Amino acid sequence: xxxxxxxxxxxxxxxxxxxxxxxxxxxVLPEFEGLARQATESVxxxxxxxxxxxxxxxxxSSQPEDAATKELIGGLKxxxxxxxxxxxxxxxxxxxxxxVRAQLxxxxxxxxxxxxxxxxxxxxxxxxxxxxxMAQGLAIISSExxxxxxxxxxxxxxxxxxxxxEGKFGIPKLPGPDKGDGKDDTGK
Numbered sequence: 001x002x003x004x005x006x007x008x009x010x011x012x013x014x015x016x017x018x019x020x021x022x023x024x025x026x027x028v029l030p031e032f033e034g035l036a037r038q039a040t041e042s043v044x045x046x047x048x049x050x051x052x053x054x055x056x057x058x059x060x061s062s063q064p065e066d067a068a069t070k071e072l073i074g075g076l077k078x079x080x081x082x083x084x085x086x087x088x089x090x091x092x093x094x095x096x097x098x099x100v101r102a103q104l105x106x107x108x109x110x111x112x113x114x115x116x117x118x119x120x121x122x123x124x125x126x127x128x129x130x131x132x133x134m135a136q137g138l139a140i141i142s143s144e145x146x147x148x149x150x151x152x153x154x155x156x157x158x159x160x161x162x163x164x165x166e167g168k169f170g171i172p173k174l175p176g177p178d179k180g181d182g183k184d185d186t187g188k
Contacts (some may be wrong), residue, residue, distance in 0.1 A: 025136040027137075035093075042085070049078065056074070082099070094143070100150055127139045148167060
């Protein structure tokens, strides 16, 4: 029994050191065990630095869009996406989604956008993590009655060019402003 306290203290300090070593902007995402089997559609993407480099190697630098995407992901340390769609309202663990949202109250995170629609019961938050005046992380959490999506982009981010990642690496296309043609950027 006398060994239990020192072992617990050691494990606690190792966990704290690991958390401190994590890059700024990295969220701890729940595993959401079993949700893929319950969902009608699911996306689970975890691209760390090595996998992003591998993905970038498939982009054609002679194509302007691919070259711009390759440049943008060069400063990234990870892209993590969790998205689930269900046949029933709130079939997902809303408490786990709220625990992810709670991480965004930590120092360094700033809310850029918050959209709530009480009638449709939707909630979208977009946060940026700034470290030494630079964007080092981005988080998007979107929850609807039958769907939720969490996107966490970690690393040096040029927010003006971030839209180039929409539709790539599992990052959803976000609706944009109306251009006067009655359609948003998604063509709807």
